[in-house]
Amino acid sequence: MSETTLQTARKCPKCNHEGLLISKQPTEIDELTGYVFQCENKVCPWYSTRWVVTADEDDKVPTRDIGHDPKRFPSVPTITERQRQQLLDRLPDDTQ
Numbered sequence: 464m465s466e467t468t469l470q471t472a473r474k475c476p477k478c479n480h481e482g483l484l485i486s487k488q489p490t491e492i493d494e495l496t497g498y499v500f501q502c503e504n505k506v507c508p509w510y511s512t513r514w515v516v517t518a519d520e521d522d523k524v525p526t527r528d529i530g531h532d533p534k535r536f537p538s539v540p541t542i543t544e545r546q547r548q549q550l551l552d553r554l555p556d557d558t559q
């Protein structure tokens with residue numbers, strides 16, 4: 464069984480370039496840290512799109528098999544959609 468690590472999850476699901484770390488914050492689950500990454504690849508359809516990754520203290524991403532559907536990649540089952548949105552909402556809006 465292959466593991467997802469933070470190193471893997473920080474890559475853009477669309478272009479596989481390493482995302483820029485925008486923010487790192489604790490989650491409501493003690494062992495997990497939430498990371499927000501942003502694609503910096505100008506030719507990528509996800510350019511300046513952000514996604515959330517949660518990882519534990521060993522940088523392992525606790526997620527079920529996500530298969531090969533990139534649209535499911537940002538959905539981390541250990542946090543709710545509401546928590547994910549809160550992570551994003553806390554960010555200063557510096558993209559304008």
Ligand SMILES: [Zn+2]
Nearest residue numbers: 475478502507
């Ligand atoms: Zn990308």
